[in-house]
Amino acid sequence: MIKTKSILVILLPLCLAFFSTTSHARNAAILIDAESGKILNELEATQSWFPASLTKVMTLYLAFTALNQGQIDLRDQITVSPHAARQPNSKLGLRTGEHISVQEAILAIITRSANDAAVALGEHLGGNEENFAMKMTAKAHAIGMFDSHFMNATGLPHPWQVTTARDMGLLAWRTMHDFPQYYGYFGAHSFYFRGTELRGINKFTATYPGAEGMKTGFTCGSGYNLMSSASQNGKRLIGVILGGQTSPHRYQLMISMMNHGFAGDFTPSEKTITAIPVKTTGSAPYLLGCGNSSATHSSYDNDSSPSPVIHHLSNKHAKHSRHHRAVAPKTAPIISRHKPASHHAKTVKKAVAKSKPQKRHHH
Numbered sequence: 001m002i003k004t005k006s007i008l009v010i011l012l013p014l015c016l017a018f019f020s021t022t023s024h025a026r027n028a029a030i031l032i033d034a035e036s037g038k039i040l041n042e043l044e045a046t047q048s049w050f051p052a053s054l055t056k057v058m059t060l061y062l063a064f065t066a067l068n069q070g071q072i073d074l075r076d077q078i079t080v081s082p083h084a085a086r087q088p089n090s091k092l093g094l095r096t097g098e099h100i101s102v103q104e105a106i107l108a109i110i111t112r113s114a115n116d117a118a119v120a121l122g123e124h125l126g127g128n129e130e131n132f133a134m135k136m137t138a139k140a141h142a143i144g145m146f147d148s149h150f151m152n153a154t155g156l157p158h159p160w161q162v163t164t165a166r167d168m169g170l171l172a173w174r175t176m177h178d179f180p181q182y183y184g185y186f187g188a189h190s191f192y193f194r195g196t197e198l199r200g201i202n203k204f205t206a207t208y209p210g211a212e213g214m215k216t217g218f219t220c221g222s223g224y225n226l227m228s229s230a231s232q233n234g235k236r237l238i239g240v241i242l243g244g245q246t247s248p249h250r251y252q253l254m255i256s257m258m259n260h261g262f263a264g265d266f267t268p269s270e271k272t273i274t275a276i277p278v279k280t281t282g283s284a285p286y287l288l289g290c291g292n293s294s295a296t297h298s299s300y301d302n303d304s305s306p307s308p309v310i311h312h313l314s315n316k317h318a319k320h321s322r323h324h325r326a327v328a329p330k331t332a333p334i335i336s337r338h339k340p341a342s343h344h345a346k347t348v349k350k351a352v353a354k355s356k357p358q359k360r361h362h363h
Contacts, residue, residue, distance in 0.1 A: 027243035052217030055155030087115035107191035122153030186213030
């Protein structure tokens with residue numbers, strides 16, 4: 001009996017320590033000087049994490065690569081498969097057999113985090129989503145994201161789909177520098193689809209001074225994620241937040257980190273985002289229960305809080321939609337109010353302008 005009690009006394013602190021690390025609020029973060037690539041601040045930057053919709057930036061990285069190599073064109077028409085049409089929210093409500101252009105898919109992914117558009121684009125590039133996910137992982141490792149693994153084009157929950165704040169920071173940095181001609185798309189506040197202007201959901205991009213854009217993400221496992229870039233007074237920064245407890249919380253964390261970065265409050269480091277980390281820390285934490293015990297198996301809007309539903313969704317989809325509230329004013333421009341990072345800005349603006357209302361066939 002004495003031995004049993006002594007064992008319990010030893011095990012109890014270990015159990016409490018375990019639950020304290022898995023149930024308490026936590027997050028990971030990294031801040032990078034966008035020009036030099038130097039890491040200005042980091043918190044659990046090599047901790048394994050679920051990427052949620054930040055995954056879609058890798059989907060877009062492969063799309064931009066294919067555009068650069070002439071394998072696809074912005075005007076190419078993608079035929080929506082049954083698999084793409086079945087994707088859960090967030091989505092455009094694409095129907096099987098419907099067509100969407102590569103450019104529309106890119107803008108839908110950035111502004112609305114549309115899962116159906118992401119899968120359709122992935123299938124267009126890889127034949128099917130499984131093959132495309134393999135290409136995503138291979139490309140991630142090729143550019144130095146050694147602690148990332150992708151199983152789908154969207155970021156919807158999968159236990160093997162993991163990343164780190166450091167890897168997401170590297171992806172943002174590589175996207176900015178490798179594709180200056182397409183990087184401007186990330187600043188889009190809205191785009192037109194089926195004659196309707198669909199507003200962006202990223203509040204940081206819409207409101208933070210000097211914000212250039214990037215991507216939001218949410219699943220119950222990941223918490224509220226955010227990848228952002230901004231420029232102020234000649235300084236350009238890239239930030240990643242993983243694991244916000246609420247949508248406002250991730251924005252607060254990003255704003256605070258960016259503010260300190262622009263103020264020069266962080267001690268400059270010689271370590272750059274391209275340096276290979278020593279190791280990844282632990283397994284990905286599961287952050288939020290989302291109010292029910294079946295959350296691990298449920299499909300959630302992998303971005304944000306509820307908002308008005310896109311008008312062309314069916315009543316069934318509308319009932320369960322969890323889109324963000326529109327954050328841009330009615331006069332919001334089609335592309336970012338901030339100029340893209342290169343002399344190709346006009347090309348991007350002209351391309352996006354073509355997404356304005358036009359007659360489309362409904363299937």
